Amino acid sequence: MARRIPRQAWALGLFLLILLLIPLAITNRYWMNLLITTFMFVSLGQAWNWVGGYAGQISFGHAAFFGLGAYTSTLLLTKFGVNPWLGMLAAGVVAIAVAFLIGWPVFRLQGHYFAIATIALGEILRIGFDNWEWAGGASGIELPIMESSFLHFQFFSKVPYYFIALALALITYGITWWMTNSKVGYYLRAIREDQDAARALGVNPTKYKYIALMLSAMITAFVGTFYAQYILFIDPASTMALDLSILISLVAVLGGAGSFLGPLLGAFLLIPINELTRSFLGGGGRAYNLIIYGALIMAIAIWQPGGLWELLERWRKRRRGRKQEVTHEAA
Amino acid sequence: MKLLETRGLTKRFGGLLANNNVDFYVDKGEMVGLIGPNGAGKTTFFNVLTGFYKPDGGQVLFKGQSVGGKSPEWLCARGLTRTFQVVKTLKGMSVLENVMVGAFVHARNASEARRKSEEILRFGGLYEKKDMQAGGLTIADKKRLEMLRALATEPDLLLLDEAMAGLNPSEVQEAVALVRRIHQEGVTIILVEHVMEVVMPLSQRVVVLAGGEKIAEGPPDVIAHDPVVIQAYLGEKYARRRQALGEL
Amino acid sequence: MTDLMQVLASGVLMGLVYALISLGLTLIWGVVEIVNFAHGDFLMLAMYLAFTIYAAFHLDPLISLPLVVIALAIFGVIIHKFVIRPVLKAPMLAQIFVTFGLMIFLRGMAQFIWGPDYKAIPDPLVSGSVQIGGVYLSLPQMVAGVGSVLGAAIIAWIVYRTELGRGLRAVAEDREAASLMGISPEKMYIATWALGAGSLGIAGALLVNFFYVFPEVGGVFGLLAFVTVALGGFGSVAGAFIAGIIIGLVQMSAGFFIDPAIKDIPVYLIYLLVVVLRPQGLLGEF
Numbered sequence: 022m023a024r025r026i027p028r029q030a031w032a033l034g035l036f037l038l039i040l041l042l043i044p045l046a047i048t049n050r051y052w053m054n055l056l057i058t059t060f061m062f063v064s065l066g067q068a069w070n071w072v073g074g075y076a077g078q079i080s081f082g083h084a085a086f087f088g089l090g091a092y093t094s095t096l097l098l099t100k101f102g103v104n105p106w107l108g109m110l111a112a113g114v115v116a117i118a119v120a121f122l123i124g125w126p127v128f129r130l131q132g133h134y135f136a137i138a139t140i141a142l143g144e145i146l147r148i149g150f151d152n153w154e155w156a157g158g159a160s161g162i163e164l165p166i167m168e169s170s171f172l173h174f175q176f177f178s179k180v181p182y183y184f185i186a187l188a189l190a191l192i193t194y195g196i197t198w199w200m201t202n203s204k205v206g207y208y209l210r211a212i213r214e215d216q217d218a219a220r221a222l223g224v225n226p227t228k229y230k231y232i233a234l235m236l237s238a239m240i241t242a243f244v245g246t247f248y249a250q251y252i253l254f255i256d257p258a259s260t261m262a263l264d265l266s267i268l269i270s271l272v273a274v275l276g277g278a279g280s281f282l283g284p285l286l287g288a289f290l291l292i293p294i295n296e297l298t299r300s301f302l303g304g305g306g307r308a309y310n311l312i313i314y315g316a317l318i319m320a321i322a323i324w325q326p327g328g329l330w331e332l333l334e335r336w337r338k339r340r341r342g343r344k345q346e347v348t349h350e351a352a
Numbered sequence: 353m354k355l356l357e358t359r360g361l362t363k364r365f366g367g368l369l370a371n372n373n374v375d376f377y378v379d380k381g382e383m384v385g386l387i388g389p390n391g392a393g394k395t396t397f398f399n400v401l402t403g404f405y406k407p408d409g410g411q412v413l414f415k416g417q418s419v420g421g422k423s424p425e426w427l428c429a430r431g432l433t434r435t436f437q438v439v440k441t442l443k444g445m446s447v448l449e450n451v452m453v454g455a456f457v458h459a460r461n462a463s464e465a466r467r468k469s470e471e472i473l474r475f476g477g478l479y480e481k482k483d484m485q486a487g488g489l490t491i492a493d494k495k496r497l498e499m500l501r502a503l504a505t506e507p508d509l510l511l512l513d514e515a516m517a518g519l520n521p522s523e524v525q526e527a528v529a530l531v532r533r534i535h536q537e538g539v540t541i542i543l544v545e546h547v548m549e550v551v552m553p554l555s556q557r558v559v560v561l562a563g564g565e566k567i568a569e570g571p572p573d574v575i576a577h578d579p580v581v582i583q584a585y586l587g588e589k590y591a592r593r594r595q596a597l598g599e600l
Numbered sequence: 601m602t603d604l605m606q607v608l609a610s611g612v613l614m615g616l617v618y619a620l621i622s623l624g625l626t627l628i629w630g631v632v633e634i635v636n637f638a639h640g641d642f643l644m645l646a647m648y649l650a651f652t653i654y655a656a657f658h659l660d661p662l663i664s665l666p667l668v669v670i671a672l673a674i675f676g677v678i679i680h681k682f683v684i685r686p687v688l689k690a691p692m693l694a695q696i697f698v699t700f701g702l703m704i705f706l707r708g709m710a711q712f713i714w715g716p717d718y719k720a721i722p723d724p725l726v727s728g729s730v731q732i733g734g735v736y737l738s739l740p741q742m743v744a745g746v747g748s749v750l751g752a753a754i755i756a757w758i759v760y761r762t763e764l765g766r767g768l769r770a771v772a773e774d775r776e777a778a779s780l781m782g783i784s785p786e787k788m789y790i791a792t793w794a795l796g797a798g799s800l801g802i803a804g805a806l807l808v809n810f811f812y813v814f815p816e817v818g819g820v821f822g823l824l825a826f827v828t829v830a831l832g833g834f835g836s837v838a839g840a841f842i843a844g845i846i847i848g849l850v851q852m853s854a855g856f857f858i859d860p861a862i863k864d865i866p867v868y869l870i871y872l873l874v875v876v877l878r879p880q881g882l883l884g885e886f
């Protein structure tokens with residue numbers, strides 16, 4: 022026991038060091054793009070996990086926050102010349118405000134009713150933006166090309182994007198760490214397991230669901246802004262569609278809903294699959310993607326509701342169990 | 353001193369009067385038994401007291417303050433909590449984590465909550481199982497965990513809804529011992545129970561509900577002989593069993 | 601004025617179809633206690649099936665309807681056996697995700713098999729429209745409306761007037777009590793899936809006469825079915841029809857008077873309002 026904790030710290034340190042050094046080793050733009058996208062989904066998946074995994078409120082509408090993030094900063098930039106970094110903050114504020122507004126109706130709902138309400142809200146937003154000509158309508162908005170600098174949040178090289186995406190993922194994990202080691206994490210899980218029991222133990226479910234949703238909305242919007250600055254083009258179909266909401270939730274559920282490392286594992290497995298099918302199969306790749314996702318989701322739900330994380334845990338426990346047996350025999 | 357009091361408490365479900373004009377009180381440090389036949393309205397009464405239902409009429413006073421309509425979490429933070437007739441274990445969490453959720457009401461951080469919870473688990477004899485998934489416990493252990501979890505919120509008043517139903521005789525004895533010890537720690541207790549042999553010796557005073565109304569109240573031995581109670585609640589079965597046992 | 605009549609007429613006709621679609625959803629929800637997110641995608645399969653039979657053998661959807669119903673019923677039972685049964689006792693997360701995964705899977709398969717573009721039957725058996733008092737009523741839509749009412753009547757008859765229906769209702773009421781009475785829940789689940797999916801066979805074969813079919817077509821219909829159930833009240837046949845018609849009317853009016861692109865927004869708003877303010881729906885029992 023005493024030896025395991027420093028070993029974990031070592032592993033964490035090493036992992037971070039590798040992440041910092043990767044841009045030195047990998048210069049290929051394709052692989053950098055893959056890593057950047059993966060980090061984006063680490064953040065998105067973990068932010069979803071606070072609501073869908075820990076608190077057990079399954080949302081299929083998270084793309085709404087992503088799209089709001091992308092559109093807030095982009096509209097501020099293109100219409101009012103506001104710096105995208107400020108735009109990112111504004112995106113966070115807008116997302117939190119929207120989370121606050123929709124929390125009132127949706128937190129009265131549970132289970133399927135909640136999930137369907139999130140689909141409905143997401144679709145309302147998407148259809149709205151599709152038809153909002155001032156905001157570019159269905160054809161979207163191209164961001165103006167500016168000089169490559171930190172101030173403008175635009176770069177020729179992928180390396181700065183890599184570090185920003187990494188920083189966002191680290192912030193997200195920092196929040197998760199705080200959550201799981203404080204009252205908030207315990208309360209969210211208690212709400213998921215049994216809301217009445219939680220209330221009898223002094224938990225105010227609405228308050229803690231709000232905390233989870235607002236933080237989740239904020240991070241998701243930040244990533245939305247990042248995406249807009251990275252791709253330099255946004256439209257409702259790519260930033261607000263149900264497909265994106267599904268992918269976000271799938272990252273968390275595949276990795277392990279309600280687990281600390283789950284979304285990380287999920288993103289590192291799913292996003293490469295997603296990008297590979299897309300680049301090798303072209304436009305028709307969407308059908309394969311849907312088939313693969315669909316089959317994966319069903320398989321996980323049926324055989325492994327705890328996701329990859331639980332699979333690893335079980336495997337680790339078995340190994341540890343075997344080790345203990347060996348030491349017992351030796352003694 | 354009255355810790356909790358109800359005056360004319362009424363709760364309706366559509367046309368059904370689940371609690372009808374109930375006057376009730378419990379003094380600080382007391383252990384009161386609340387009995388009554390199936391459907392008498394005992395669980396409903398608990399649900400109103402703990403804020404899960406809003407009363408349709410009457411008053412609930414806790415520590416002298418009117419609290420009718422306050423939320424369960426508000427009441428819990430002020431020292432009033434309960435267990436559930438159908439156990440509500442936080443199945444996906446460990447035994448220790450179940451108790452920690454309760455402990456967080458007053459603990460400032462996770463390590464304090466953990467320390468306190470481990471202490472409570474030792475007190476309640478579940479320490480050895482602290483890392484188990486709570487969903488895997490036996491029903492007796494689940495009920496025990498639910499009491500300990502409630503205890504972790506540091507209640508002044510604890511409402512136990514059939515904490516011993518469904519247990520075998522030796523488990524009942526253990527549960528009775530635990531309830532006694534919790535009471536000795538200074539927690540006031542209201543005990544809903546079907547098993548008369550359990551309530552009577554534990555309670556200092558017994559209140560009887562039937563059809564949503566309070567029909568009797570008094571010391572256990574008096575209640576056990578009250579013809580109204582025997583008629584309305586204990587019924588033929590208990591009367592016969594008493595004769596058979598030749599007791600009292 | 602005729603505009604308004606026109607909108608009313610097509611709204612009502614579509615509403616009848618929505619009612620039929622939503623019945624299958626409630627039935628499965630009530631008896632099996634599974635909310636099928638892929639419900640609309642079963643409908644999509646039915647439409648494609650009718651379309652394919654037409655393309656291959658020139659059999660009109662109205663004629664191949666019984667075949668489509670049987671195929672869908674069998675498909676429903678297969679899905680129950682291999683996808684649903686394993687999660688019947690699983691936590692909520694698994695139950696929600698399994699049918700959600702199925703939904704995505706079916707859409708991917710449809711796109712793989714039939715391609716992403718819109719398909720329609722070029723010359724259906726019944727086509728054109730009749731004019732009544734200045735209002736044009738599309739004949740295929742009228743057939744669909746009448747067919748939906750008949751389909752719903754058959755289902756209602758099975759559920760409320762037959763031995764099988766008594767079993768279904770007993771299981772929906774209380775699984776344990778029903779099995780104590782000697783009714784096998786598993787058998788009832790199978791019957792429910794056959795009925796629920798089969799009813800979509802009817803709806804699909806009727807719809808494809810006047811509605812484009814494409815891989816995502818189930819998305820909107822699935823959501824509309826949820827809205828219909830929520831609005832009409834869980835488990836109420838009359839409620840389903842009232843709600844279906846209200847939704848059809850709202851959708852058509854919004855499409856006509858505001859903008860066809862936003863015609864689903866008011867429908868989603870109705871869902872949100874109903875589940876928050878009147879969770880039991882218009883005619884719900886609880």
Ligand SMILES: Nc1ncnc2c1ncn2[C@@H]1O[C@H](COP(=O)(O)OP(=O)(O)OP(=O)(O)O)[C@@H](O)[C@H]1O
Pocket residue numbers: 365368370388389390391392393394395396397437
């Ligand atoms: N949520 C509810 N909605 C409608 N009726 C209810 C509800 N809860 C309880 N009832 C009814 O109120 C009456 C009292 O029920 P309650 O559960 O309080 O009885 P009880 O004394 O706890 O019975 P038991 O000993 O069986 O636990 C019963 O007739 C019951 O059917």
Ligand SMILES: [Mg+2]
Pocket residue numbers: 394395396437
């Ligand atoms: Mg009770």
